[in-house]
Amino acid sequence: MRERDVFGKKINRVSFVLVLVFLFGAVIAARFGILSILDARLASVAAEQAELQGRIDAIVAAGEARSYHEIGEIVDALPNAFDQIGIAGELALVRDLSGFAAATGYGETFLDDADSPVDVVLAPTVKAVRIAVTMDVADPASVVDYLDHLDGLERIYYVDEVVVDYHDAGAYVTIVLYTFYNDVTL
Numbered sequence: 033m034r035e036r037d038v039f040g041k042k043i044n045r046v047s048f049v050l051v052l053v054f055l056f057g058a059v060i061a062a063r064f065g066i067l068s069i070l071d072a073r074l075a076s077v078a079a080e081q082a083e084l085q086g087r088i089d090a091i092v093a094a095g096e097a098r099s100y101h102e103i104g105e106i107v108d109a110l111p112n113a114f115d116q117i118g119i120a121g122e123l124a125l126v127r128d129l130s131g132f133a134a135a136t137g138y139g140e141t142f143l144d145d146a147d148s149p150v151d152v153v154l155a156p157t158v159k160a161v162r163i164a165v166t167m168d169v170a171d172p173a174s175v176v177d178y179l180d181h182l183d184g185l186e187r188i189y190y191v192d193e194v195v196v197d198y199h200d201a202g203a204y205v206t207i208v209l210y211t212f213y214n215d216v217t218l
Contacts, residue, residue, distance in 0.1 A: 081198050084172055088194050091179055106188065107155060110214040114144050114161055119211060122185055123165060130178040135167040137204070149192045149210050157215050162192075165207040172196050172203035179207075187211055 037043055123140060127133065146162035148154055169175070175196060182189050193208040 077198055081172075081196065084175070084196060087176055088179070088196065091176060092191055092194060107158060107214055110158065110188070110212050112214055112216055114159070114213050114215075116142055116144075119161070119163065119187070122187060123163070126178060126181040126185070127167075129181045131171065131174050132167060132169055132178065135169050137166065137168040139166045140164070141166075146210070149190055154212075155214075159213055159215050161211050161213065163209050163211065165209070166205065168202065168204050170202040172198065172205070175203075175205055175207075182209070 035043060119142070120140060127135065127138065132138070141164040143162040143164075144159070146160045148158075148160045149162075154160075175194065179191060179194070182191070188211060190210040190212075191207065192210060193206070195206040197204045197206075
């Protein structure tokens, strides 16, 4: 075989097929490497989600187990009317104290005269207000702080549901809570 072509250049003996096989092998190896890294990351995020959900469930369960007064005793302490602006102000304060001031997609949905979330039969004048708070947060662990600050308010809030859906940049949080008022005129 000749070592030089008609122009005097050295002939390269590397086969084009071998180069393709090598590149194909490198791409396949890179694919499996990336998939294993992503699987490890997904497993760590799933473990973190399970831990946070366990903490949230423990807080909600502990909140449900606490009972300071009977329902009949606190009826007189309930507000006499539904004050959406006051509740929205309190929730904004709790949001800011919890570090969610920069939370995107923040929204509150109020439903006046909703069905009561408790199993106890309430007086017919006691009305429940269902509030759904949704937000996209960067630090899902701060949801616990949000619930702690909510518990520290004077208004009675009943946390019915907390859902944390994780994504790449944080989590989408949905909190369903209730507050009550005694619909009587004084």
